[in-house]
Amino acid sequence: MPKTALLPTALAALLLPAISAIAAPVAAPAQPPPPLSSAEVLAQSPAGDWRALDPESTLLMELQGPRGPGQVLIELAPRFAPRHVANIRSLARGGFYDGLAVVRVQDNFVTQWGDPDGDDPKKARPLGKAEAKIPAEFSIPYQGLPLTRLPDVDGWAPQTGFVDGFPVAADPKANKAWLAHCYGMVGAGRGNAIDSSTGAELYAVIGHAPRGLDLNITVVGRVLKGMELLASLPRGGPNMGFYEQAEQRSAIQRVRLLTDMPEAERPALQVLRTDSKTWTALLDARRHRGGWFVHSPGHIEVCSASVPTRPVP
Amino acid sequence: MPKTALLPTALAALLLPAISAIAAPVAAPAQPPPPLSSAEVLAQSPAGDWRALDPESTLLMELQGPRGPGQVLIELAPRFAPRHVANIRSLARGGFYDGLAVVRVQDNFVTQWGDPDGDDPKKARPLGKAEAKIPAEFSIPYQGLPLTRLPDVDGWAPQTGFVDGFPVAADPKANKAWLAHCYGMVGAGRGNAIDSSTGAELYAVIGHAPRGLDLNITVVGRVLKGMELLASLPRGGPNMGFYEQAEQRSAIQRVRLLTDMPEAERPALQVLRTDSKTWTALLDARRHRGGWFVHSPGHIEVCSASVPTRPVP
Numbered sequence: 001m002p003k004t005a006l007l008p009t010a011l012a013a014l015l016l017p018a019i020s021a022i023a024a025p026v027a028a029p030a031q032p033p034p035p036l037s038s039a040e041v042l043a044q045s046p047a048g049d050w051r052a053l054d055p056e057s058t059l060l061m062e063l064q065g066p067r068g069p070g071q072v073l074i075e076l077a078p079r080f081a082p083r084h085v086a087n088i089r090s091l092a093r094g095g096f097y098d099g100l101a102v103v104r105v106q107d108n109f110v111t112q113w114g115d116p117d118g119d120d121p122k123k124a125r126p127l128g129k130a131e132a133k134i135p136a137e138f139s140i141p142y143q144g145l146p147l148t149r150l151p152d153v154d155g156w157a158p159q160t161g162f163v164d165g166f167p168v169a170a171d172p173k174a175n176k177a178w179l180a181h182c183y184g185m186v187g188a189g190r191g192n193a194i195d196s197s198t199g200a201e202l203y204a205v206i207g208h209a210p211r212g213l214d215l216n217i218t219v220v221g222r223v224l225k226g227m228e229l230l231a232s233l234p235r236g237g238p239n240m241g242f243y244e245q246a247e248q249r250s251a252i253q254r255v256r257l258l259t260d261m262p263e264a265e266r267p268a269l270q271v272l273r274t275d276s277k278t279w280t281a282l283l284d285a286r287r288h289r290g291g292w293f294v295h296s297p298g299h300i301e302v303c304s305a306s307v308p309t310r311p312v313p
Numbered sequence: 314m315p316k317t318a319l320l321p322t323a324l325a326a327l328l329l330p331a332i333s334a335i336a337a338p339v340a341a342p343a344q345p346p347p348p349l350s351s352a353e354v355l356a357q358s359p360a361g362d363w364r365a366l367d368p369e370s371t372l373l374m375e376l377q378g379p380r381g382p383g384q385v386l387i388e389l390a391p392r393f394a395p396r397h398v399a400n401i402r403s404l405a406r407g408g409f410y411d412g413l414a415v416v417r418v419q420d421n422f423v424t425q426w427g428d429p430d431g432d433d434p435k436k437a438r439p440l441g442k443a444e445a446k447i448p449a450e451f452s453i454p455y456q457g458l459p460l461t462r463l464p465d466v467d468g469w470a471p472q473t474g475f476v477d478g479f480p481v482a483a484d485p486k487a488n489k490a491w492l493a494h495c496y497g498m499v500g501a502g503r504g505n506a507i508d509s510s511t512g513a514e515l516y517a518v519i520g521h522a523p524r525g526l527d528l529n530i531t532v533v534g535r536v537l538k539g540m541e542l543l544a545s546l547p548r549g550g551p552n553m554g555f556y557e558q559a560e561q562r563s564a565i566q567r568v569r570l571l572t573d574m575p576e577a578e579r580p581a582l583q584v585l586r587t588d589s590k591t592w593t594a595l596l597d598a599r600r601h602r603g604g605w606f607v608h609s610p611g612h613i614e615v616c617s618a619s620v621p622t623r624p625v626p
Contacts, residue, residue, distance in 0.1 A: 108496050232547055294529055
């Protein structure tokens with residue numbers, strides 16, 4: 001990994017195609033233009049390719065980690081898991097998560113948070129107005145889904161792409177689509193019964209995408225900001241990463257929907273639209289690398305392209 | 314993610330095929346036997362499917378992290394990067410790494426260590442008997458490579474599999490094979506010149522496999538033990554994760570080849586052979602999940618299957 005910058009100069013990238021068009025009207029086929037870098041693509045993005053956060057579907061989690069306080073911003077996916085998202089909204093509004101803890105960090109897998117006493121009916125924190133039993137939401141119909149398709153092959157599913165900023169896998173023949181377990185995706189923990197998740201216990205993927213979990217558990221959203229906090233927590237013990245002592249846990253001080261916060265306190269972020277030309281160009285920039293890279297993969301996968309956010313300009 | 318065990322009972326897994334063979338000699342096709350779990354496969358592995366560490370190709374790195382001391386065990390890949398591995402051996406023997414530091418942690422990408430003054434010729438630590446310039450070792454010939462092939466499709470390369478415990482990607486038509494940038498793989502940092510890596514600066518992959526780096530940089534080995542230490546370090550600043558202050562760095566106290574350690578102090582570990590039946594069965598166990606899983610992916614990828622180690626029995 002270089003310490004030097006990875007970017008080709010923007011000037012060179014902009015000038016070369018024009019020069020070859022002028023100089024070589026009847027000569028050998030022109031060289032393909034050097035690929036734009038991701039930074040160049042983003043710098044050229046029109047304002048309309050960005051969208052605001054939906055405050056009714058965005059959670060701010062305040063964490064007290066071993067290195068101090070930090071914020072994790074989570075975007076929920078009501079299109080894919082409406083019942084879970086409704087439940088999570090109720091739980092957040094009822095203060096259910098406030099004072100709970102990170103209970104599990106398994107290396108190269110997940111960071112999980114919830115009620116440390118959740119398995120003990122006598123001690124478990126009540127869910128308030130949230131429902132104690134909701135159906136599993138492992139997939140939704142593929143038909144009619146506004147999927148920005150990836151042409152690239154994926155070993156785990158016949159089709160992949162993006163919807164509303166989320167990485168999606170799909171099986172068109174089975175008319176199913178689902179959120180893919182990529183880095184930073186957030187799911188709802190369940191027991192052995194498929195309908196045993198309520199959103200009271202959540203996890204985020206912190207390692208190589210465990211796509212084998214796809215279609216086995218309800219995915220509810222993704223971390224927009226603050227993944228580095230969840231991913232750098234101390235790992236738990238040999239029992240699937242669950243912490244063995246209460247003092248190892250990081251405290252979840254408060255979880256709020258942005259709607260329920262004063263507007264001035266809400267994070268002022270925009271998210272790149274995945275149905276935009278900028279997103280398509282960004283994927284191309286990742287497929288065809290210049291600068292430091294001497295070999296271009298010519299490929300991208302649904303879990304190796306995370307959707308950018310930026311401060312509201 | 315469940316708190317309950319994920320494993321089907323071993324008894325059920327062993328009995329069911331026998332029962333269906335007895336009860337249904339002329340009836341409908343027998344149900345396929347329930348898949349063995351990974352734990353069951355490992356429990357049944359013969360001793361010959363495991364190998365010892367090669368002390369001449371295994372490094373023990375002693376790290377002083379923010380939460381105290383820890384050990385990282387790294388297996389080098391002389392078949393894939395002979396010049397770099399020879400150089401790393403020289404650097405370790407000359408004490409080059411002792412007292413250096415982790416200089417960079419970029420979330421979902423890499424943890425990198427080396428000489429914080431390496432870019433300043435006046436202050437850089439001398440390489441001792443190691444070579445200051447060696448060729449890039451991005452790939453080796455595919456022909457003749459004892460590759461345990463994965464039948465599963467991979468988007469990044471025409472062929473993948475395992476050699477000597479390492480995840481490998483290959484292009485048979487181009488007669489090239491290379492180590493894949495999976496979680497826990499260790500590479501040799503370089504500048505813009507492809508032959509600017511020496512092994513003095515190393516990195517480990519701590520996030521989703523950045524396969525776009527394949528064929529762009531020399532991969533020298535993999536972390537056998539201690540990944541959780543490298544992956545849970547505090548992330549660095551916005552400049553590609555480089556720490557901005559010296560006090561953020563974790564110290565590398567000592568790096569030794571096992572050969573140069575008293576035998577009694579060497580980690581007593583075995584590694585599963587990737588040319589063994591146990592490894593093939595383990596991959597099958599990951600493709601076809603039972604127990605908690607209600608959907609089996611029927612697929613595995615080269616970066617989602619890490620090769621197990623165990624204490625010497």
